[in-house]
Amino acid sequence: MATPTVVNKFGTMQGWNSITVNMLGRDVEGITQLKYTDTVTKENVKGGGLYPVGRSVTDYEAEASITLYKEEADALRASLPKGKRIQDIASFDITVDYAKPDGVITRDRIRNCEFTNDGVEVSQGDGTIATEYTLIVSHIEYNVI
Template sequence: MPQAKRIVNKFGSMSGWNSITANMLGRDLEGITALKYSDEKKKENAYGGGEFPVGRGSGNYEAQCSITLYKEEIDALQQALPPGGRIQDIAPFDILVEYETSSGMILKDRIRNAEFTNRGVDVKNADGTISTEYTLIISHIEWNVL
């Protein structure tokens, strides 16, 4: 009977929510419950004679970002604005996301030129907290910056 292969813990301790710090507008966010960002570049095969592609074309780059914040975090941001100001009117800003590894190394991504596109509240009976997902328009993402 063959002997079972040994499973190797190749990556050690894995990064999780507790290893992430997001800094926006000069301060580390504390009232954050979710952060989502991604980018893509459109690519497509170009066909000519025969059944296989003869080349490849590429389109525009596109990046997306959303952040979920507690109402208290948004209220603190709102307090920094003039009376009647809207978070959608804040000038473009960067978000620095840091991931601390178990070895103490810090990996960083930079979300560039972010602006809020929405503001709202979603609360219902029995909610112990109020958090809302905000969509951000961004120009691009710099992955693994120094």
């Protein structure tokens, strides 16, 4: 008997429907996009000869943004004291849980986030209004559970 070919060795893949984003103490429902990335600058170090003699490691940089529906952003603003803007919110962490069909959860944590912008962009024909908010973050922790 022939051995069946495994088309997808990873099984059911994780997608948008498998994540939960928690920010400021609650799961965010009015979210359409989340982006986070970090980089470490690494460079080859030249010395005598043709090839590098070592490698340097310098700056760490983390970036993040979150896109929210206007209703979610309005609820966030409504929770603030009068006259305060979302840029005035003290730093907070964002937790991102990735759930696999077998129940295993992996978690990333975006640390010390603060909003750097606010606003609305809407055009004729838009059925919804969503805004991308850039976050300043200190660092990102991957696979914390």
